[in-house]
Amino acid sequence: MSTTEARRARRTRAFASLSLAMTRGLLRDRAAVFFTLLFPLMFLLLFGALFKDDSSEPAHLVQVGDVKMLDSLPEGERAGLREVLEITKTDGSRAARDEALEKLRKGDTDAVVHQGDGPGALVLRFSAADQVRSATIRGVLDSVVQHANQRATGQPPAYRLTAGQVEDESTKPIQFLTPGLLGWAVAMSGVFGSAFNLVSWRRKRLLRRLWLAPVGAGSVIGARVGVTLATAMVQTALFLGVAVTPYYGLRLSGSWWLCVPLVLCGTLAFLSIGLLVGSFAKTEESANGLSQIVILPMAFLSGSFFPLEAAPQWVRTVSEFLPLKHLATAMQDVLSRGEGWGAALPVMGGLLAFAAVMTLIASRLFRWDAA
Amino acid sequence: MSAMSATSGTSAPPQYAIAAEGLRKRYGETRAADGVSFEVENGEFYGILGPNGAGKTTTMELVEGLREPDEGRATLLGIPSWPRKPALLRRIGVQLQASSFFERLTAHEQIHTFAALYDVPPDRADAMLETVGLTEKAGTREDRLSGGQAQRLSIACALVHDPELVFLDEPTTGLDPQARRNLWDLLRHINGEGRTVVLTTHSMDEAEALCDRVAVMDHGRVLKVGAPRALMAEAGVDNLEDVFLQLTGREYRE
Numbered sequence: 001m002s003t004t005e006a007r008r009a010r011r012t013r014a015f016a017s018l019s020l021a022m023t024r025g026l027l028r029d030r031a032a033v034f035f036t037l038l039f040p041l042m043f044l045l046l047f048g049a050l051f052k053d054d055s056s057e058p059a060h061l062v063q064v065g066d067v068k069m070l071d072s073l074p075e076g077e078r079a080g081l082r083e084v085l086e087i088t089k090t091d092g093s094r095a096a097r098d099e100a101l102e103k104l105r106k107g108d109t110d111a112v113v114h115q116g117d118g119p120g121a122l123v124l125r126f127s128a129a130d131q132v133r134s135a136t137i138r139g140v141l142d143s144v145v146q147h148a149n150q151r152a153t154g155q156p157p158a159y160r161l162t163a164g165q166v167e168d169e170s171t172k173p174i175q176f177l178t179p180g181l182l183g184w185a186v187a188m189s190g191v192f193g194s195a196f197n198l199v200s201w202r203r204k205r206l207l208r209r210l211w212l213a214p215v216g217a218g219s220v221i222g223a224r225v226g227v228t229l230a231t232a233m234v235q236t237a238l239f240l241g242v243a244v245t246p247y248y249g250l251r252l253s254g255s256w257w258l259c260v261p262l263v264l265c266g267t268l269a270f271l272s273i274g275l276l277v278g279s280f281a282k283t284e285e286s287a288n289g290l291s292q293i294v295i296l297p298m299a300f301l302s303g304s305f306f307p308l309e310a311a312p313q314w315v316r317t318v319s320e321f322l323p324l325k326h327l328a329t330a331m332q333d334v335l336s337r338g339e340g341w342g343a344a345l346p347v348m349g350g351l352l353a354f355a356a357v358m359t360l361i362a363s364r365l366f367r368w369d370a371a
Numbered sequence: 372m373s374a375m376s377a378t379s380g381t382s383a384p385p386q387y388a389i390a391a392e393g394l395r396k397r398y399g400e401t402r403a404a405d406g407v408s409f410e411v412e413n414g415e416f417y418g419i420l421g422p423n424g425a426g427k428t429t430t431m432e433l434v435e436g437l438r439e440p441d442e443g444r445a446t447l448l449g450i451p452s453w454p455r456k457p458a459l460l461r462r463i464g465v466q467l468q469a470s471s472f473f474e475r476l477t478a479h480e481q482i483h484t485f486a487a488l489y490d491v492p493p494d495r496a497d498a499m500l501e502t503v504g505l506t507e508k509a510g511t512r513e514d515r516l517s518g519g520q521a522q523r524l525s526i527a528c529a530l531v532h533d534p535e536l537v538f539l540d541e542p543t544t545g546l547d548p549q550a551r552r553n554l555w556d557l558l559r560h561i562n563g564e565g566r567t568v569v570l571t572t573h574s575m576d577e578a579e580a581l582c583d584r585v586a587v588m589d590h591g592r593v594l595k596v597g598a599p600r601a602l603m604a605e606a607g608v609d610n611l612e613d614v615f616l617q618l619t620g621r622e623y624r625e
Contacts, residue, residue: 010490017487021473021480028475205471212435212465213488214457369437 014215018223022197026227036193036231040185041238044177047305048248051173058086059133062100064114065092069122069148077147084140101125111137174250178243179259179331180304183324185239186232186263187298190270191277191291193228198278199287207368225271232267236260240335253338259331262344265351266327272358279365298324323354385449388413388536388567393443394433403429405591406443411569416562418578419571420615421588422624427571430588434569435465435538447536461489464534466525466542472513478524479509482531489532496531503527503557519550523557536567543577555581575612585611589619 026032063070073081081087090096092114100112104125110133111126124141126134150157201207210220236259243250273294281287299305301318302325308316319325330347333339389411396404403426411417421427432438434445436452436459445452450459472481478500486496500506503523508516516524522542529537542558543551558581562568572578578585579599586596595602595618599611606614 013487013490017484021476021484024476024480025474200474204474205467206473208437209465209467209471210488211437211455212460212463213485214460214490215488216457 011216011219015219015222015226018215018219019226022223022227023230026193026231032193036185036189037235037238040181040188040235041242043184043305044181044239044242044248047177047181048174048243051177052248058082058084059110059137060086060088061137062103062109062112063087063089064097064100064112065090067113067115067122068119069145070113073144073148077144081140081144084136110134113141172249174243174248175336176303176307176328176332178239178250179335180302180328182236182239182263183266183302183328183331184295184299184304185235186267186327187270187295187324189231189235190228190267191274191295192288193231194224194271194274195278195281195287195291196284197224198275199281199284202278202368203284205369211368225268228271229264229267232263233260236263250336253334253336255338255340255344256335258334258340258344261348262327262331262334262351265348265355266323268355269323269327269351269358272355272362275362276358276365279362279367298322301325302328304328323351326350385413385446387411387446388415389417389434389445389447389569391430391434391443391445394430394440394445395442396429396433396438396440402591404433404440407433407588407591407593408443409586409593409596411567414562414565414567416558416568416581416583417570418582418585419569419588420573420575420578420585422619424624425588425619426591427588429591431538431540431569431571435463461532462535464529464532464537466529466537466539470521471525472521472528475512475514477510477512478505478516478520481513481524482527485528486531491532495533499527499531500524502530502560504553517550519546519553522546522550522554526554526557526561530561534566537561537569539568539570541572542570543572543574551577575610575615579611587615587618594618 026036070087088109090100097112097114100109100114103109104112104127107127107129110130111124113122113124115121116123122141122145124138126137128134198207201210240250240252240256240259242248244252274291277290277294278287281290301315302308302322303311303319304324308319308325311319326347330343333343387410389409391407391409394404394407395402405426407426407430419427419430429438433440433443434447434452436445436447436455439453447459448462450456452459473484476484479497482496482500483493486493497506500509503526505520505523505527508520508524511520513521513524526539526542529539539558543554546554555577558568558570562581570578570582582599584596584598585602587594587602595614597605599614602614603609603611606617608614608617
């Protein structure tokens with residue numbers, strides 16, 4: 001029963017009770033729970049669904065009346081056609097044809113096909129509004145006509161084309177959305193949480209009260225760090241849980257778990273920004289405003305919402321100085337691009353160094369009292 | 372370290388609970404404390420009075436060890452209060468303001484958190500809640516307590532570790548007469564258990580009703596120290612408020 005042990009036990013109890021008090025305060029603040037957990041997740045659900053895949057819907061084609069060549073297609077070819085073309089058949093009246101052309105003009109359909117003069121004639125009318133779609137329809141119908149012509153000769157085809165799709169190396173939206181938005185979520189809770197906490201406790205004189213209790217600054221700061229790190233882990237679990245569902249389809253590669261230490265280091269970096277903001281700001285409102293001024297531009301410039309490949313050079317240069325950019329890129333590398341320690345370690349080191357510098361500046365500006 | 376201070380605390384009981392010697396603190400041009408000296412006896416109920424801006428707050432902060440004095444020193448229970456010493460902080464209790472609570476925690480959770488910070492057993496926290504009459508409000512969150520209940524809770528949090536010396540900062544401000552009287556009884560009870568109590572207040576009848584001695588401050592100095600009755604007799608008036616106005620003047624303070 002040494003005094004060192006007793007002291008350690010006391011410190012542990014103080015740390016645990018402060019962590020519990022902070023966790024309860026956080027969980028009972030519905031707005032805070034919404035903004036740290038659900039709000040960023042909503043962006044993932046939404047953006048993930050919006051940018052899910054680039055393949056367009058089948059083009060829409062109205063067939064006016066009987067068209068001999070289309071009606072006599074073999075069933076196998078017809079099924080193939082249905083994958084790329086959605087065909088609606090109407091009766092062959094003059095009124096039906098006018099109605100179909102009107103729909104085409106308004107953009108409600110992509111093309112209209114009807115029987116021309118003579119049994120072999122096929123008339124295709126298309127809109128130039130969507131060049132890609134009209135080209136698709138023309139190409140498809142052209143090939144259908146060529147096939148029919150070739151079949152009519154009774155000879156086997158002389159040339160055949162076999163096509164197959166290859167997974168390309170380019171990044172799928174979910175691959176950059178998941179780390180980008182997760183980084184943004186962690187940044188929000190890290191910066192807002194600590195800045196607001198610091199200012200609010202200072203204004204309520206709780207910091208002063210704790211200063212007059214036999215607890216070390218280490219226990220107080222440690223509790224805040226612990227709660228924020230735990231929050232970041234919950235955010236990570238939620239984001240990855242959503243992203244890997246078949247609907248969103250993120251496929252994790254070998255060392256994906258490296259995102260855990262990356263998120264922890266990133267959280268420390270954002271916490272340090274929050275400490276700086278909280279040391280500087282005098283009121284809760286200014287802490288909120290300053291946090292927002294830091295986070296939103298950082299999120300946009302770091303490519304949290306959209307990739308920076310098309311961004312101007314100066315944006316990419318600025319982004320090199322932002323911790324969120326490096327966190328998001330490294331997470332993307334380890335989550336889904338099969339990279340390992342080589343991609344994660346330098347970034348982790350950089351984030352920790354950033355955190356150390358910011359904390360040092362914050363400690364110079366720190367005031368435990370509003371006076 | 373802690374063993375040493377424990378023995379020194381038991382072997383020779385210090386003469387005074389508080390001894391302030393020539394405390395000075397300047398903020399820019401303002402001399403917030405300009406040579407403050409006073410002593411508080413063990414077990415005494417001591418009031419610090421003064422108009423706004425008199426230097427009460429700064430004096431309390433210097434005495435409590437929240438700030439380093441430019442000159443002079445303060446000893447609490449025989450131990451200098453600056454620099455901060457956890458072993459000393461365990462023996463003093465500080466009630467700041469009714470709003471100094473952890474956000475969104477119940478009365479029960481507040482006092483149990485403070486009990487853990489001072490490493491006292493949880494049943495002691497429950498007993499303290501009982502003492503201040505808040506057992507029925509244990510499950511109520513801090514922002515839903517009435518002014519009087521919040522004051523009693525903050526006093527309970529200051530007393531949870533059974534301190535020898537208690538500082539109270541305007542504990543009855545904003546309370547209705549019933550809650551005020553109720554709190555006075557509580558404060559007398561605390562003092563009756565042998566604790567030294569130091570109180571700052573604007574309320575002269577409060578000081579008159581509770582304090583063994585008061586110090587009247589203005590312009591960062593202690594103008595007068597004495598028992599309320601003695602001060603009234605000396606000034607030839609029949610209430611402490613007239614003593615106060617005689618000493619500090621009638622001009623309006625910010």
